[in-house]
Amino acid sequence: MKRFLETGNFAVTEGAILAGCRFFAGYPITPATEIAESMSRRLPQVGGIYVQAEDECAAMHLCIGGALGGYKAMTATSGPGYILYADPYGWAIGCETPLVILNSGRVGPVSGITGAPGQGEFYLTRYPTQGGNFETICLAPNSAQEAMAMTVEAFYLSERFRTPVTVLADQLITDGFEDISVPGNEGEMKEMGFRIWPRQIHPGPLFYPATDEIDIPPVQLGHNTGALCSDWTPTEEGYDTEEVENHHRHAFRLIYKIRNHRDLISHRCQKSFLDDDPELIVVSFGTPSRVVNTAVAKARGRGQRIGSLRLINLWPFPDELFTRKAIYLVVELNWDGQLVREVQRAAPKDSAVHFLGTCGDLPTQADLEESFNKLLANQPLTRKGWTLEAW
Amino acid sequence: MKERVELVASGFGGQGVVRLGQILGQAAVKQGLHVTMLKSHGTEMRGGYVRSQVVMSPKLIDSPICESPDYFIALSLAAYKRFRDTVPPSGVILYDPAFVDALDAGLACRQLAVPAKQLSVERFNRPILANTIILGALSRHLALLDKELLLESLLAIIPKFQAENRQAFQAGYDCVH
Numbered sequence: 001m002k003r004f005l006e007t008g009n010f011a012v013t014e015g016a017i018l019a020g021c022r023f024f025a026g027y028p029i030t031p032a033t034e035i036a037e038s039m040s041r042r043l044p045q046v047g048g049i050y051v052q053a054e055d056e057c058a059a060m061h062l063c064i065g066g067a068l069g070g071y072k073a074m075t076a077t078s079g080p081g082y083i084l085y086a087d088p089y090g091w092a093i094g095c096e097t098p099l100v101i102l103n104s105g106r107v108g109p110v111s112g113i114t115g116a117p118g119q120g121e122f123y124l125t126r127y128p129t130q131g132g133n134f135e136t137i138c139l140a141p142n143s144a145q146e147a148m149a150m151t152v153e154a155f156y157l158s159e160r161f162r163t164p165v166t167v168l169a170d171q172l173i174t175d176g177f178e179d180i181s182v183p184g185n186e187g188e189m190k191e192m193g194f195r196i197w198p199r200q201i202h203p204g205p206l207f208y209p210a211t212d213e214i215d216i217p218p219v220q221l222g223h224n225t226g227a228l229c230s231d232w233t234p235t236e237e238g239y240d241t242e243e244v245e246n247h248h249r250h251a252f253r254l255i256y257k258i259r260n261h262r263d264l265i266s267h268r269c270q271k272s273f274l275d276d277d278p279e280l281i282v283v284s285f286g287t288p289s290r291v292v293n294t295a296v297a298k299a300r301g302r303g304q305r306i307g308s309l310r311l312i313n314l315w316p317f318p319d320e321l322f323t324r325k326a327i328y329l330v331v332e333l334n335w336d337g338q339l340v341r342e343v344q345r346a347a348p349k350d351s352a353v354h355f356l357g358t359c360g361d362l363p364t365q366a367d368l369e370e371s372f373n374k375l376l377a378n379q380p381l382t383r384k385g386w387t388l389e390a391w
Numbered sequence: 392m393k394e395r396v397e398l399v400a401s402g403f404g405g406q407g408v409v410r411l412g413q414i415l416g417q418a419a420v421k422q423g424l425h426v427t428m429l430k431s432h433g434t435e436m437r438g439g440y441v442r443s444q445v446v447m448s449p450k451l452i453d454s455p456i457c458e459s460p461d462y463f464i465a466l467s468l469a470a471y472k473r474f475r476d477t478v479p480p481s482g483v484i485l486y487d488p489a490f491v492d493a494l495d496a497g498l499a500c501r502q503l504a505v506p507a508k509q510l511s512v513e514r515f516n517r518p519i520l521a522n523t524i525i526l527g528a529l530s531r532h533l534a535l536l537d538k539e540l541l542l543e544s545l546l547a548i549i550p551k552f553q554a555e556n557r558q559a560f561q562a563g564y565d566c567v568h
Contacts, residue, residue, distance in 0.1 A: 005416040005426055115432035176455065177413060177428035179420045287455070294454040361431075362456050 002182050008144035008174040009034035012102055012167070013042055014182050015151035016074050018189060019196060021100070022048035023066035023073040025059040027081060030114040031175040032104040035076040056081035060088035060101070067097045068229060072155055072199055076102035078171075079121055080111055082128070089164060090129030093136075093254060095229045098158035100151065102167045104174040105286070105333070107360045116360040117170040119286060119333035122342075125166045126315050133251035135258035137161065137265065138315040140168045140285040144178040150312070152194045157265065159197040161258055168314065170333065172287040172362070258316060268312035269321060273300055278307035280375055281324065283343050284331040285311040288362055292331055295368035306372055311339075322346040327375050328353045331368070335359055354381055394448060396535050397457035399474055401442040402466025402490065404432060407522035410548065411464070412443030414526060417544040418536050419447040427455035440469070447535060462533065464525060465491050483532055485525065485567070503528070503567050510562055520552075520559040527563025538564070 004010070012035055016024075024039040026032075040050040049066065053059035059075050066073040077085070082103045092099050107113035108120040125138040137157050141147040147169050154165040183189045189196070232240035233247045241247075258265075272293055274281065284292045289310040296308040309321060322328075325348045330340035332355070340355040347353055356363060356371050371381055398415065400408045409430045416426040427446045433439030444457040463478045465471035465486040478484055480499035489508035505528040507521035514520075526545060530538045542560050546553055 003420060005413065005420045005428075115430070172429050172455065175430055177416050177426070177430075178455075179416075179424075179426045290452075291454040291456060297453075362454075364456070364458055365454070366458075 001184060001188050004180050004182065005177050006144070006180050007034060007177055008104075008147045008169060010038060011144040011148035011178075011180050011182075012076065012151045012169075012174065013038040015148035016100065016155070017042055017046055017048075018148075018183065018194065019100075019152040019155035020072045020199065021074045021155065022046065023051075023063065023069075023071035024048070024075065025051040025053050025062035025066065025073070026075045026077065027053050027056045027059050029056075029078045029081045031106060031171040032076045032078050032081075032102060035102060035174070039074075039076075056084035057087055060085045060099070061091070063099050064088055064092050064095070064097050067092075067099055068095075070199065072098070072100075072159070074100040074102070074151075074155075076104070078104050078106050078114075079108050079118070079124075082121060082124065086129050090131060091231055092164040093129065093134045094231060094250075096162040096254075097164070097229075098155075098162050099164040100154045100158055100167065101164055102151065102169060102174075105168065105170040113360055115171065115175070117172045117287060117333055117362070118359050119168075119170060119288075119338070120336075120359075121168065122314065122332070122334075122338035125168050126317075128164075128166070134254040136166070136315050137163065137258060138166045138168055138313075139268075140312055140314050141173060142286050142289045142310065142312075144173060144176065144180050146312075147173050148180065148182070149192065149194065152189075152196070156195040156197045159199065160264055161261070163254075163258070168286070170286050262316060265313055265316070267318045267321070269318065270308075270310040270312065272296060272308040272310075274307040274309065274324075276305065277324070278305045278326060280304075280306045280327045280329060280372060282306065282308045282329045282331060282368075282372075283311065283339065284308070285314060285339065286333070288331050288333055288358075291362050291365060292368065295365045295372070298365065299369065299372050304372060304376060306376075317342050317346065319346040323348070325351050327351070329356060329371060329375060330354070331356045331363055333357075333359050333362070356381065393461075393535065394450060395452070396447045396462075396533075397460045398445040398447075398462040398464070398533075399442065399457045399460040399477070400445075400464040400466070401440075401470035401474060402464075404439040404441050406441070406466050408441040408443050408464075408466065411522055411526060412445045414541065414544045414548050415445050415529075415533075415536065416447070417548060418541045419445075421540050421544065422537065424449055424535075425452050427452045429455050442470070442474075462529065464529065466525070467491070468493065471495075485528055485532075487521065487525065503532075505563065505567060507563065510566065511559065514562060515555055515559065520555060523549075523556050523559040524563035524566070527560035527565075528567045529563075530560070531564050531567055 026036040063073040107118040139150040141150040158165040337355040344353040429444045432441045482500040507524040511520040
């Protein structure tokens with residue numbers, strides 16, 4: 001095990017290579033440029049291919065090609081590039097192509113602010129493309145070390161489910177430096193809980209198995225398999241069709257191969273101080289959760305019954321974590337409130353769900369403490385002179 | 392050992408604010424500490440706003456933000472004005488008077504002038520070693536990190552001009568008390 005002071009971008013690159021990634025196509029963007037940079041250096045060392053694309057849309061299409069050619073493939077970007085993936089993301093979902101995408105959130109909309117963190121793509125990771133009729137998988141680490149682990153896990157899940165998987169990080173994770181341990185062999189990888197799924201090439205002629213059962217077969221596309229791949233609804237043999245019945249089968253498969261196999265996703269989360277039925281549960285993901293955890297620990301020291309729930313698997317959304325009746329406070333790096341909507345939907349109907357937003361900077365402990373005190377005293381949250389709307 | 396040491400450095404792009412945090416962090420990792428270092432910056436390579444926030448601790452670090460920095464290195468007047476009030480009475484501000492020329496006398500913390508730019512120009516005929524001088528000055532006050540390890544990290548991260556960097560580091564160490 002080697003220990004470095006390095007960026008999250010470095011951690012993601014090393015995680016991808018450990019997971020078997022040998023193809024990267026991307027277009028540089030702050031704060032994920034260093035992933036492209038380090039991939040261009042590292043991949044040739046391990047027999048992989050790096051391509052600098054002319055834009056993000058081309059980059060992800062190239063990754064699909066790489067994946068269909070038998071490589072574990074990856075791309076990385078930030079919000080303004082992630083939105084340009086909309087078309088190839090749909091292709092990858094529809095053609096069941098395993099891919100890993102890293103999105104490092106910065107401040108939006110559009111180019112916004114480059115060197116500051118944001119969480120504006122929570123819903124975009126659920127609906128990254130048009131057309132509906134699919135489920136997505138998204139993992140959200142809160143440190144550089146976890147970004148490495150979640151990149152490895154994203155490759156595992158993308159191979160198992162044959163679908164693109166997004167790792168949703170933010171500028172502080174990818175651009176920030178942290179002490180990082182990198183495993184040097186398989187034993188150390190197992191010790192760190194890394195799961196690897198080998199790329200399997202199925203020689204059979206059929207795109208889908210001839211069964212009504214929704215299972216997750218190994219990748220059938222790849223070298224010498226006569227791969228059929230198109231953006232149209234496929235028949236079971238992979239040919240284009242306009243038949244609604246075929247479409248239903250296809251859509252059902254894209255949705256339920258994930259929904260019915262949630263046990264494989266092993267919903268990760270971090271629970272702190274949730275064992276004594278806290279009055280207030282603070283929900284967050286990504287970097288803000290680190291400030292939340294500190295603030296909640298301090299609140300416990302003051303005798304306040306507050307717990308913290310940090311989500312790591314964002315999609316499919318872990319509804320089962322929201323069974324307690326409590327006051328919920330959702331802390332996000334955006335001003336419009338995205339995760340809070342999902343928490344409001346999943347929480348028991350008589351729970352009060354509140355929102356604390358900020359963007360570009362993490363919330364301070366003073367902000368959090370003030371919000372905790374107000375909510376426990378049944379007062380509305382106020383911030384910078386205006387009253388927040390009740391969620 | 393203090394459970395958590397926070398350090399903020401801020402100035403313009405090109406002054407080495409990020410590099411400085413990286414050198415400190417590298418030294419801390421070598422000492423077996425946990426480290427986080429956040430950087431925030433504008434789009435410019437040079438001239439824009441830059442800030443590094445370094446947290447060092449023997450324990451795993453939760454919040455990586457410096458809300459109450461033990462050390463604040465101010466390399467521009469704008470940075471000084473923006474973060475001076477976050478420094479607690481027990482904290483120390485190290486500033487370069489070439490950039491910070493209007494001090495707030497009302498602060499409870501110690502404020503130490505490190506004439507880094509001036510010293511760099513005087514001794515090395517160019518301002519580029521100012522950052523190393525600041526680091527040397529800091530090493531005198533940062534009891535947490537071993538001086539030699541810090542210098543070693545500096546030389547590992549900046550392989551150029553090693554002899555001058557050694558001299559500049561010592562010059563910085565000697566210019567504050």
